[in-house]
Amino acid sequence: xxxxxxxxxxxxxxxxxxxxxxxxxxxxxxxxxxxxxxxxxxxxxxxxxxxxxxxxxxxxxxxxxxxxxxxxxxxxxxxxxxxxxxxxxxxxxxxxxxxxxxxxxxxxxxxxxxxxxxxxxxxxxxxxxxxxxxxxxxxxxxxxxxxxxxxxxxxxxxxxxxxxxxxxxxxxxxxxxxxxxxxxxxxxxxxxxxxxxxxxxxxxxxxxxxxxxxxxxxxxxxxxxxxxxxxxxxxxxxxxxxxxxxxxxxxxxxxxxxxxxxxxxxxxxxxxxxxxxxxxxxxxxxxxxxxxxxxxxxxxxxxxxxxxxxxxxxxxxxxxxxxxxxxxxx
Amino acid sequence: xxxxxxxxxxxxxxxxxxxxxxxxxxxxxxxxxxxxxxxxxxxxxxxxxxxxxxxxxxxxxxxxxxxxxxxxxxxxxxxxxxxxxxxxxxxxxxxxxxxxxxxxxxxxxxxxxxxxxxxxxxxxxxxxxxxxxxxxxxxxxxxxxxxxxxxxxxxxxxxxxxxxxxxxxxxxxxxxxxxxxxxxxxxxxxxxxxxxxxxxxxxxxxxxxxxxxxxxxxxxxxxxxxxxxxxxxxxxxxxxxxxxxxxxxxxxxxxxxxxxxxxxxxxxxxxxxxxxxxxxxxxxxxxxxxxxxxxxxxxxxxxxxxxxxxxxxxxxxxxxxxxxxxxxxxxxxxxxxxx
Amino acid sequence: xxxxxxxxxxxxxxxxxxxxxxxxxxxxxxxxxxxxxxxxxxxxxxxxxxxxxxxxxxxxxxxxxxxxxxxxxxxxxxxxxxxxxxxxxxxxxxxxxxxxxxxxxxxxxxxxxxxxxxxxxxxxxxxxxxxxxxxxxxxxxxxxxxxxxxxxxxxxxxxxxxxxxxxxxxxxxxxxxxxxxxxxxxxxxxxxxxxxxxxxxxxxxxxxxxxxxxxxxxxxxxxxxxxxxxxxxxxxxxxxxxxxxxxxxxxxxxxxxxxxxxxxxxxxxxxxxxxxxxxxxxxxxxxxxxxxxxxxx
Numbered sequence: 001x002x003x004x005x006x007x008x009x010x011x012x013x014x015x016x017x018x019x020x021x022x023x024x025x026x027x028x029x030x031x032x033x034x035x036x037x038x039x040x041x042x043x044x045x046x047x048x049x050x051x052x053x054x055x056x057x058x059x060x061x062x063x064x065x066x067x068x069x070x071x072x073x074x075x076x077x078x079x080x081x082x083x084x085x086x087x088x089x090x091x092x093x094x095x096x097x098x099x100x101x102x103x104x105x106x107x108x109x110x111x112x113x114x115x116x117x118x119x120x121x122x123x124x125x126x127x128x129x130x131x132x133x134x135x136x137x138x139x140x141x142x143x144x145x146x147x148x149x150x151x152x153x154x155x156x157x158x159x160x161x162x163x164x165x166x167x168x169x170x171x172x173x174x175x176x177x178x179x180x181x182x183x184x185x186x187x188x189x190x191x192x193x194x195x196x197x198x199x200x201x202x203x204x205x206x207x208x209x210x211x212x213x214x215x216x217x218x219x220x221x222x223x224x225x226x227x228x229x230x231x232x233x234x235x236x237x238x239x240x241x242x243x244x245x246x247x248x249x250x251x252x253x254x255x256x257x258x259x260x261x262x263x264x265x266x267x268x269x270x271x272x273x274x275x276x277x278x279x280x281x282x283x284x285x286x287x288x289x290x291x292x293x294x295x296x297x298x299x300x301x302x303x304x305x306x307x308x309x310x311x312x313x314x315x316x317x318x319x320x321x322x323x324x325x326x327x328x329x330x
Numbered sequence: 331x332x333x334x335x336x337x338x339x340x341x342x343x344x345x346x347x348x349x350x351x352x353x354x355x356x357x358x359x360x361x362x363x364x365x366x367x368x369x370x371x372x373x374x375x376x377x378x379x380x381x382x383x384x385x386x387x388x389x390x391x392x393x394x395x396x397x398x399x400x401x402x403x404x405x406x407x408x409x410x411x412x413x414x415x416x417x418x419x420x421x422x423x424x425x426x427x428x429x430x431x432x433x434x435x436x437x438x439x440x441x442x443x444x445x446x447x448x449x450x451x452x453x454x455x456x457x458x459x460x461x462x463x464x465x466x467x468x469x470x471x472x473x474x475x476x477x478x479x480x481x482x483x484x485x486x487x488x489x490x491x492x493x494x495x496x497x498x499x500x501x502x503x504x505x506x507x508x509x510x511x512x513x514x515x516x517x518x519x520x521x522x523x524x525x526x527x528x529x530x531x532x533x534x535x536x537x538x539x540x541x542x543x544x545x546x547x548x549x550x551x552x553x554x555x556x557x558x559x560x561x562x563x564x565x566x567x568x569x570x571x572x573x574x575x576x577x578x579x580x581x582x583x584x585x586x587x588x589x590x591x592x593x594x595x596x597x598x599x600x601x602x603x604x605x606x607x608x609x610x611x612x613x614x615x616x617x618x619x620x621x622x623x624x625x626x627x628x629x630x631x632x633x634x635x636x637x638x639x640x641x642x643x644x645x646x647x648x649x650x651x652x653x654x655x656x657x658x659x660x661x662x663x664x665x666x667x668x669x
Numbered sequence: 670x671x672x673x674x675x676x677x678x679x680x681x682x683x684x685x686x687x688x689x690x691x692x693x694x695x696x697x698x699x700x701x702x703x704x705x706x707x708x709x710x711x712x713x714x715x716x717x718x719x720x721x722x723x724x725x726x727x728x729x730x731x732x733x734x735x736x737x738x739x740x741x742x743x744x745x746x747x748x749x750x751x752x753x754x755x756x757x758x759x760x761x762x763x764x765x766x767x768x769x770x771x772x773x774x775x776x777x778x779x780x781x782x783x784x785x786x787x788x789x790x791x792x793x794x795x796x797x798x799x800x801x802x803x804x805x806x807x808x809x810x811x812x813x814x815x816x817x818x819x820x821x822x823x824x825x826x827x828x829x830x831x832x833x834x835x836x837x838x839x840x841x842x843x844x845x846x847x848x849x850x851x852x853x854x855x856x857x858x859x860x861x862x863x864x865x866x867x868x869x870x871x872x873x874x875x876x877x878x879x880x881x882x883x884x885x886x887x888x889x890x891x892x893x894x895x896x897x898x899x900x901x902x903x904x905x906x907x908x909x910x911x912x913x914x915x916x917x918x919x920x921x922x923x924x925x926x927x928x929x930x931x932x933x934x935x936x937x938x939x940x941x942x943x944x945x946x947x948x949x950x951x952x953x954x955x956x957x958x959x960x961x962x963x964x965x966x
Contacts, residue, residue, distance in 0.1 A: 043527035044498070058858065085864045097855040102877035102962055111873070112863040150963030153615055154379070161859075168863060183378045184554050185598040189611035210527050217600035217609065242602055256532040257602055274529065281497075353699075 004069060004204055005032045005055070005172060011063030012050055022282050024050050025230045028064070029310075032223075034171065035198070037205040039219035039238065041212060042227035043253070047282075048208045049093075049176055051227070055206050056090040056174040069171075086116065089165035093177040095157035099149040105160055106145040109133070112167040132163040135200075137193050155186040159193065166197065174206040179214065191218050212257040216242060226250050229290040230282065236317035246319040248274070248295050272296075289322065297323060339408065340548050341390075341516055342366040346403035348385050348394070355620045359385040359398065363574045364646075365567045367516065372542060372549035374563035374580070376556065376595070378616055382572040383552045384438065387518050390417065390550075391435045392425055407433070410515070431461050434509040436502075438520040438552075443505070444493035450504060451489040457511055477507045480544070481537055499530035503537070510545060519551040523558055535561045556599050560584060568592050571617050571627035573643070578654040588649035588661035590632050596666060626659070634660045696959040703955025709948035713941075717762035724759040726752070726911065738931075745933045748916075749923035758937050761913040762945060765895055768829035773890035775833025780840025781883055787841070788848035789871060799845070805838040814897065818906040825898065828907065832894050840886055847882055851875050881960035888953030892946050899942060913938035 010028040013021040024047045032038050042048045053059040054066065057073065066073045068084055076084060092098040099108060109129050119125055130141045136159040138144045149157055158178055165173055175194065179187040195218065197203060209215050215224065216238055224241045226234040226249065234247040245251045255272040274294040286293055292303040299322060308320045348360040360382040367373045375383045388394050390405055405417040409432065420428065437443065444453060454474040458465055475485035481503040488496065488504055496504070502522065509517055522538070523531040535558055542549055553559060559566060559580065566583040568576040568591065576589040587593050594612035614631040617623070625640040626632070632639065639659050649656040650663075697707045716724075731751035739746045745754035787795045817823065817831065851857065852875070860874050901907045902914035903921070920926070920935035 043529060045527075056862065058862065082864060085862060090859075090862060092855050092859065094855060098859055100856040100860075100874055100878070102880075102960065103873070107873075111860075111865060111869070115863070115865055115869070148962035155615070164859070164863070184556065185378060185595050185612055186615075188598055188600055188609050192611070212528070213600040213602050216602060253528050254602070256528040 003031050003067075004034045004036070005030075006067045007031070007055070007064070008067070009064035010051075010054070010061050010066055012047075012054060012059070013062045023230065023285070024282055025054075025061075028232060030225060030232070030235075032172070032204055032206070034204055035202040037198070037207055037219045037222040039207045039209065039215045039222065039224045040227060041209060041215050041224060041253070043210055045282075046227045047230040048227050052090065052174045052176045052206060052208050055088070055172075057085055057088050058090070086168055087171040088174070089168055089170040089172075090174040090176060091158070091161050091165060091178045094181055095154045095161060096181070098161050099157055101149050104146050104148055105133075105138075105152075108149075108160060109163050109167055112164060116168060128167070132166055135166065135193075135197065136160075136163045137189075138163070155182045155190060158182060158190055162193065162197070166201075169201075170203060172204045172206060174208070176208045177210070180209075180211070187214065188217060194218070212242075212253060226253075229285065231290060231320070233291070233320050234318065236314075240314070240317055244314075244317075246313050246317070246324060247321050248272075248297050248323075249291050289320075299323075338369050339366045339406075340369045340371075341408070341550075342404075342406040343386070343390075344404045344406065346386065346389065346405065347401045348382070348389055348398055349401050350385075350395075350398045352397065352620070357619050358572055358622060359619060360389075360572045363403070363569070363572075365574055365577055367548050367550060367565075369515070369548055370542070370546055371564050372551070372562055373565045373567055374559045375550060375552045375567050375569060376554060376559060377569035378554060380616055380619070381569045382619075383569050384520055386569070387435070387520060387550065387552055390518060391429055391433060392417075393435065393437070407516075427461070430457065430509075430514065431512040432514055433516045433518065434512070434514040435518040436505045436509050436520065436522065438524070444501070446493050448492075449489065450491055450493065450496075454489070454508060454511060457508060461512060474507070474511065477510055478504070480510075480541060481507045482533065483507070499526050499534070502526060502530075503534060506534070506538070510541065510547075513545065514547055516548045516550065519549065521553055522551055523553075523555070531558070538562060556595060568595075572619055573627060573657070574646075575628070575658065576649075576656045577646070578650075578656070582650065582654055585665055586650055586654075586663075587666065588654065588656040588663070589628075589658050590634050590660075590662055591628050593662055593666060626657075634662070636660065692959050696955050699958065700955050702951045703958075706948040706951025706955065709944055710952055713762050713945055713948065714766065716759050717766060720756070720759035720763070724756045726756050726760055739933055745937050746931060748931075748934055749919065749925070754916075754934055754937060757911065757916055758913070758941055760911055761916060761938060762941065764825050764912040765898060765914070765942075765945065768825045768898065769891040769894035771826070771829040772832040772836070772894035773887050775830060776836040776840055776890045777883060777887055779834065779837035781844045781879075781886070783837065784841040784844030785848045785871070785875070785879070788845045788852065789867075789875075795845075798841070802838040802841045806842070810835055811897070811900070814901060815904070815906060818901065823901075823907055825907070825912075828898065828901070829894065832897055836890060836893065840890070843886065844879070844883070847879060848875060851878055877960065881957040884956045884960065885953045888949045888956075891949055895942065895946060913942050917942075 007028050007030045010025060011023065012025040013023045015021045028051060030038060040048050040051065050059065054061045060074065068088065071080055071084075073084065106129055109132055110125050113119055113125060113128050117128070119128065129145065133139065133141045133144060138156060138159050144152075144156075144160075149160070152160065161178075179190055182190060191214070194205065198205065207215065207218055209218075219238045222238055224236060224238045225232055226241075226247065228249050234241070234245070234250050241250065242254065245254050251272040252274045273296065275296050286304070288302075288304045288306050289295070289308050292298050295303065298304070302322045306322070308322045308325055310318045310320050311324045313319050313324055342364075343366070344364050346360055346363045347358065350357040350359055363382075363386055365373070375387065377383050385394065385398065389400055394400070400418060406414050407417050407428070408414050409428075417425065417428070444450065451471060451474070455467060455470050458470045458473070471489065474489060478485040478488055483500060483503055488500065493501065506519070506522070523534055526534065538549065539562060549562070551558075551562065563580045566576070566578055566580050567574055568589060570591050576587065576592050578587065583592065584596060587596060591612070594610070597610040598612065600609055612631055617627050617630070624642065625638075626643055629635050629639045636659070644657045644659045646655045646657045648654065649658075649661045696703065698704060731747075733751065735747065735749060735751050737743060737747045743753045743755065745758065748754055748757065783798065787798050813835070814828075814831070821827070823831070857870065857874055860870050898907070898912070899914035899917065902912070903918050905918060905922075916938040917935060920931070920938070925931040925934040
């Protein structure tokens, strides 16, 4: 019983017109088992959506290896590819675009059932659709089956999206900021539904978000991965991330997430800030560690020259930062 | 028309109702909304999407779409000379003078409001010239530079750039700078930090706090993110289905919100330091605003409802301190358990 | 929509008839202009197709009744040969409607399908066809028709076919652009991820979103075909058969505009053509709304 999914040194570069290619992802290594959740945290523009699309099989990767259930994705045969497609699904960020506006909810969910379970009789279809709608909490079912997406709210549309992916019985679902366009008061309800589904079916989630608190809620007890400018800078369990962040970038976003006023949060640490107003961009990738232009703990001569290796801070907790490399060598 | 309280209210909305004409009927987007903002105060207008907050704010600067119109109420604004005026009474010319020099607004997702084929500097110049045509280009650019520095951007870099050359966070800050260009006394921001990541969001919030004190303006910001409410607001106005249901100072809001909906909102945000078991989401979804129901619009989702809630819309009453008003027949009392 | 609630058989296939009826009802009633358009169009069609029986054409010429004013006997007066104008009007719409329909159909089948196919398939096929379409579009259509009519014996039917063929390039371009943009939308990507067949994606995902667009283009094609016909007849380049365009030509050449008695002669066909085109456009708009589910209650 091996890993469900294993990314090893994965990279993605886009060819550019005038210059050489731009590398969006570099050296991504993540392993995932069945029933696990991996939470990918990072700011907008760090490449997490690109990574999500590669994992979901929508985009290709240009370097490294991506093995799904032991088979290398880029080398799969047509049949294997089909199976891969069926087993990996994605929930998009924008609920206003991910549903066909001219199709009723019933058909949106029934289509994959028709295709993959070969069910044609309408009674059976209806049963299955009802089951799925109930799983995602769209009840009473009669109120939703013959509606068009235009009459549903953002949160309801996302639920239809979830039901649709469930119809494929996937093993892995890539959740790409599925709640960012949904009202804050409805987000945890949506995530709660996803968690319930994981309990019931053992599906794995590749959960992408920029909201730390949301990630903590969803991926409790699971793995968290922090990305910056296309690279993984820290990897550990969710709890450790909040209690003992190591990488300066992680510390900065944790500090920003906690907030400065004491109304919402009780614990107040000192603020940890990144320096400079530099705008990270893939076009001007810094040499060495990608954070060095903004890092408050930068060590000149090392950080701007060498890319840090992955160092083990604790069991299961890895950091790519020279600060921790140094300590290890001592 | 100077019936404003002597209590240094800068802006007061009185009983505003706004309706949209749609193909399915008349949609009452806002009903009987009243609230006020003092000088130097930051008010947060919160609620779910579709509750009418953007509609209400847009009506202040006459940015309502054609299908919408204000059907009732007054928007009172105290001008520089101390005189109060109903913004709805002003003709277009007078309103244009008020716009931007007294009241300015940054719309939601307005990063596309820059003209993509012209440099950013032109937008600054055009804005000032529309109000003060006698100012020279150099003067304007100098003032723009000052404001841009205040929002922590490099003036040369920004003014000479085209919109696609700067990032989303920088565009947002530029828009805020643009809104502050003429020293307005009321700045309205619609979802100022949605679609921005945490670090940029933090920067912008701090900047707004600082500027508010430095330039002495009042702030009305719309959001559904309670995180930035705690950072930035002095006063919280909660809206639901087109009605204002609670008005309370921020600290009291988080500690002792009275309306069940406000409490529901607070309990629904995941925070880094709270345990998951305390999170709770409000069941159901907001009503379709074409149906005009007599009672409280929150009735179907409220855990404290009773018959009267379905029959009559509750009035704004005092709940707790004098500054805390809530429209509910059975407001919640007691401190919110905050984890 | 609420009618199709509880019983599951009312949702999908089994109630196709009911669905179509509801949609038709919506199309006709929901918009004032659309309703007016449907009524006018219905009246025109009924009169045009019942006319051989109810208002037969006067084929004999009666010199004693040349260019008479409207009277009880002849509601719109008589033409230059003494024939009843109203009968001509009643009979005159048939050809225009049928042949513009044929022209639009040919145009749509050629242009829209080629456009959609080209957009989906892409590659060399797409590039070549687009280039060809661009070249085609640079040919001026009307002069070409005029020249053609000198060589080929055009009647209404052949004209309709020729017009249809000539119009493919415009529709090709617009439909191709529309399909290209539809292809990129997220729900199509989602369909790909569900491994739905290419056939399904084209027919069930992309087509329904295209229908409104095609319907509007269809009515516009009909309009263009009518204008072309009328124009050619007016210029005297088509053999004279019985339609409104012919009437305008005859009225003009026979000097009806100089005679205040026979104003009806030249106004009537002109007004009828305008009514036909207006109603077509309004109906097109109303039908476009039918395909946009967001507009239903």
